[in-house]
Amino acid sequence: MKRIALLGATGSIGRQAIEVIDAHPGLELVAATSGSTTIDGLAPLTQVGGDPTELLERAEPDVVLNAVVGFAGLVPTMWALEGGVTLALANKESLVAAGELALAAHARGGGELIPVDSEHSALFQCARLGEPESLVLTASGGPFRGRTSDDLADVTPDEALAHPTWSMGPKITIDSATLANKGLEVIEAHFLFRVPYDRIEVLIHPPSVVHGLVRFRDGAAIAHLGHPDMRVPISYALTYPERAPTPVPPLDLTARPLEFREPDTDTFAMLALAREAGERGGTYPCAYNAANEVAVQRFLDGRIGFLDIAPLVEEVLDRVDGSPARDPAELVEADRRARDLVAVA
Numbered sequence: 001m002k003r004i005a006l007l008g009a010t011g012s013i014g015r016q017a018i019e020v021i022d023a024h025p026g027l028e029l030v031a032a033t034s035g036s037t038t039i040d041g042l043a044p045l046t047q048v049g050g051d052p053t054e055l056l057e058r059a060e061p062d063v064v065l066n067a068v069v070g071f072a073g074l075v076p077t078m079w080a081l082e083g084g085v086t087l088a089l090a091n092k093e094s095l096v097a098a099g100e101l102a103l104a105a106h107a108r109g110g111g112e113l114i115p116v117d118s119e120h121s122a123l124f125q126c127a128r129l130g131e132p133e134s135l136v137l138t139a140s141g142g143p144f145r146g147r148t149s150d151d152l153a154d155v156t157p158d159e160a161l162a163h164p165t166w167s168m169g170p171k172i173t174i175d176s177a178t179l180a181n182k183g184l185e186v187i188e189a190h191f192l193f194r195v196p197y198d199r200i201e202v203l204i205h206p207p208s209v210v211h212g213l214v215r216f217r218d219g220a221a222i223a224h225l226g227h228p229d230m231r232v233p234i235s236y237a238l239t240y241p242e243r244a245p246t247p248v249p250p251l252d253l254t255a256r257p258l259e260f261r262e263p264d265t266d267t268f269a270m271l272a273l274a275r276e277a278g279e280r281g282g283t284y285p286c287a288y289n290a291a292n293e294v295a296v297q298r299f300l301d302g303r304i305g306f307l308d309i310a311p312l313v314e315e316v317l318d319r320v321d322g323s324p325a326r327d328p329a330e331l332v333e334a335d336r337r338a339r340d341l342v343a344v345a
């Protein structure tokens with residue numbers, strides 16, 4: 001029996017994780033948290049809001065599934081990595097922000113780090129076949145694929161929330177519309193697979209069937225294909241290194257052509273800004289993430305337009321001191337400073 005602690009149990013990933021756990025006799029939900037939604041009775045140990053460290057210590061999980069949204073997921077990520085507890089990571093923001101700090105904790109703890117993001121789960125599985133030379137991350141392109149800046153000037157939060165392929169929480173759905181999600185994923189891939197940024201490619205792939213592709217030095221490329229259904233990467237991470245059955249049907253390869261094209265990084269500047277933050281290193285990725293979180297919330301609240309998100313983040317990146325954080329406290333401080341800069345931008 002694998003004991004699972006699920007952080008962010010009420011969200012899109014959290015609810016699908018509960019479905020996966022309920023369907024698998026070898027998985028047991030021992031602890032669950034949410035940000036503010038009541039979750040009484042969902043697991044033997046539950047907590048709403050606050051620091052989950054004590055709950056995790058008491059729960060003694062075999063796997064921590066971090067499905068919290070945003071930088072708030074930092075504590076469980078660092079707890080699991082430092083303690084050598086298997087981390088099934090959906091909360092990409094914590095790895096993007098913590099970067100080298102997280103990797104150092106992972107090296108000290110010695111546990112498994114298994115990505116839940118569908119693209120990184122795909123790359124993780126492909127990368128088990130050899131040393132990656134370069135990576136290809138696919139992107140659906142979101143609801144505004146093919147649009148120009150002129151088309152996007154007046155789009156509303158409701159339009160941005162209407163994702164064509166995936167049904168997800170609001171923050172990641174807006175990130176998919178701006179391509180910030182793919183930007184965060186480029187940084188996440190850099191840290192997970194230790195591949196330099198210039199060898200991480202992004203391609204727009206509207207059917208969302210090829211989730212990721214790894215190129216090897218002999219010229220071979222291995223891709224991972226599947227229905228766009230998060231229960232598959234969640235199940236993979238929770239049952240790793242085994243593969244449990246899921247209710248997801250086999251893929252019909254004749255159903256749609258597998259088209260790919262280059263992203264438009266002029267219109268969707270958040271992708272280029274993420275690469276820039278990643279290349280600069282230090283706490284620039286942390287600042288990128290923090291500024292984006294605040295900007296997305298402002299857009300959802302109707303306080304700024306869709307096209308204001310990237311310039312706000314760019315301005316914060318221009319103004320922060322991106323020197324590396326030596327410990328999580330310094331990282332929290334870097335995150336706070338970036339958020340404060342959005343407030344005055």
Ligand SMILES: NC(=O)c1ccc[n+]([C@@H]2O[C@H](COP(=O)([O-])OP(=O)(O)OC[C@H]3O[C@@H](n4cnc5c(N)ncnc54)[C@H](OP(=O)(O)O)[C@@H]3O)[C@@H](O)[C@H]2O)c1
Nearest residue numbers: 008010011012013034035036037068069072090091168169
């Ligand atoms: N959804 C997807 O298909 C998908 C795919 C790949 C990766 N991801 C990643 O998975 C993570 C979760 O995404 P999601 O779409 O599931 O988000 P979501 O639906 O918005 O759910 C977020 C979860 O986090 C909890 N939460 C919010 N603030 C918190 C805080 N301060 N402390 C503790 N818990 C807090 C929420 O609790 P309340 O309900 O109480 O607010 C909720 O359970 C994100 O990092 C996202 O990028 C998601």
